[in-house]
Amino acid sequence: MIDAQDTAFMARAIQLAWRGRYSTHPNPRVGCIIAKRGRILGEGWHERAGEGHAETRALSQAGPAARGATAYVTLEPCSHFGRTPPCARALIDAGIAHVFAATKDPNPAVSGRGLDMLRDAGIRVTEGVLAEDARKLNPGFMKRMETGRPYVRVKIAASLDGRTAMASGESQWITGADSRRDVQRLRAISDAILTGVGTVLADDPSLTVRRAELGDIGLATEPARQPLRVIADRDARTPVTARILHGGNVRLFCSSEALATAPAQDLSALGVSLSGVSWKTDGVDLGELLDFLGELGINELLVEAGPTLAGAFIAERLLDELWLYQAPVFLGSDARPTARLPLATMAEKVRWAVRDRRQVGEDERLILVPS
């Protein structure tokens, strides 16, 4: 039986887990509550890889009082030694009597083992309280564990007439300062940001998180982690002077042939990680690219690219969400499209479910899901 108090404690554990929003990568966001007879004895959340897990932090706050208490965890406790000892073991050793777990570990290789370890030690286990809300903490971790690929968000800033730049390439600024600040938060929750060499050459973006623009993000520690910057660049044309290369943490995907060329070696000498992947006539093999990023531990990928790369994600249905920022302007019919997406009949149209729609300054932000 799950009563209202159990649900409340799990809601609090989920809220705590969100504190790791910008920092747990490549680990999942996890929260934990230790409670006994309606009183919370310990609260914990995972902050960053290599540091304490949510359960151990909550247990250490609770101390010896944890004996006979109930634990509420947003994700099944781990059963294996990673960078820290298994949390299931810690719960057992602390004498926890009952564990509520909102979701199972999504990794098929270990899913259920943590809960089994608890049961084997005589602990009562209840699964599934606020499971939907707990899953939303970790769309990327969940998807990567289940499919090997990151959760993909494509961001597009467009006019109301669906244009992303003038024919000349001029595009600063279509959307307003509030939208650009919102994109900063989107970058900060992302493990990696993907762009194409066309955007690098045209706009020379840095694609960094500017801590000052995030506002109050509830982060205990500063500065926010910088996501990995990823460039799809078949011929390794990215100039060594490009802003995106500053500050390091960059990976460039080119063709295998380009890897051996002088430009690639110059980039490598600068500290850029280069990898060869397959290319099709119209661009990089996105499936292969996503598999690669999944292997690198990328949970949440943000695509900030031009119409060609953005269009490829849409055409191949390889995105999970489209974040469309619409400014209340028209850029006219000669301007560049929202996405390069050649369709001939209404039957081929891409249909979106609107997951969220809100005003951001003078713009509107839509979160769209292919349907």
Place this chain on the structure above:
Amino acid sequence: MIDAQDTAFMARAIQLAWRGRYSTHPNPRVGCIIAKRGRILGEGWHERAGEGHAETRALSQAGPAARGATAYVTLEPCSHFGRTPPCARALIDAGIAHVFAATKDPNPAVSGRGLDMLRDAGIRVTEGVLAEDARKLNPGFMKRMETGRPYVRVKIAASLDGRTAMASGESQWITGADSRRDVQRLRAISDAILTGVGTVLADDPSLTVRRAELGDIGLATEPARQPLRVIADRDARTPVTARILHGGNVRLFCSSEALATAPAQDLSALGVSLSGVSWKTDGVDLGELLDFLGELGINELLVEAGPTLAGAFIAERLLDELWLYQAPVFLGSDARPTARLPLATMAEKVRWAVRDRRQVGEDERLILVPS
């Protein structure tokens, strides 16, 4: 001094005036309240041209009790004999002691005369209660009286990537049934609907008001008036079999040369009114067209046309409102643009103020005003 009760009675008069939403053309929507010592004695609104004005209907409901009462009218009472005797005279004859008028008559030739007639008869006159709200009753009548041109609404149904049809012309249906019903109401408040011959040839629309689709519109009488259908068609190419010609009430604007041709004479024989206007290389002279429609008594014009005609209204800033229905779909980058609008630099972009934004079924409806 205007007290809260005066404001309330004027609000009621405005509410009554809205009952004429679909029917007063070419007259304005007007409401009237007759009240004495806080009690409403009579309510009236104008329903259609040639029938009783708001004031005479309210007075007739009040009867002899109107002597010494106060009248609340949304528009300055007329001072001239039109199809009915002047309302100012009727208010005087009924012995009204005080008249609140929300707005002056916008016609520069008569503005203020009705109020002067009242004052000359010893009636106290107070102007300007809820003036903004009263003006909104009659954007078209106000604009036509002030400028000689109708109030112009351009309606566009587009995808989220700013496309209005596939390259082939296929466009049924981008938006959903709720949006199409909403457009029915938009047509019903319009005095005329303008389209181009390109749309007639491609889609063969009827552009009529289908009473059944209006839902509960608070109309006392049925059926709703059919707006004048207007076609911009330089060479009088509209086929005599076109659906838009069914049911009559059609005016076609062509070049003066085309007036004498056989196709024009065939259309004329069908009962279509033809008028010659000037044409420029990229289309009809919109200013001349709007002047002409103003002379015809068109207060509110709805433009339901293709990207070329819609784009011309936007480029020349000759529209008052853009009604943009956005469906949650992408039609792709080969599809037709929102509007034909050739702009080269960001500095030329068209900036809109969002007057209203609401969900209509699965679509979003934006009412945009050039800013």
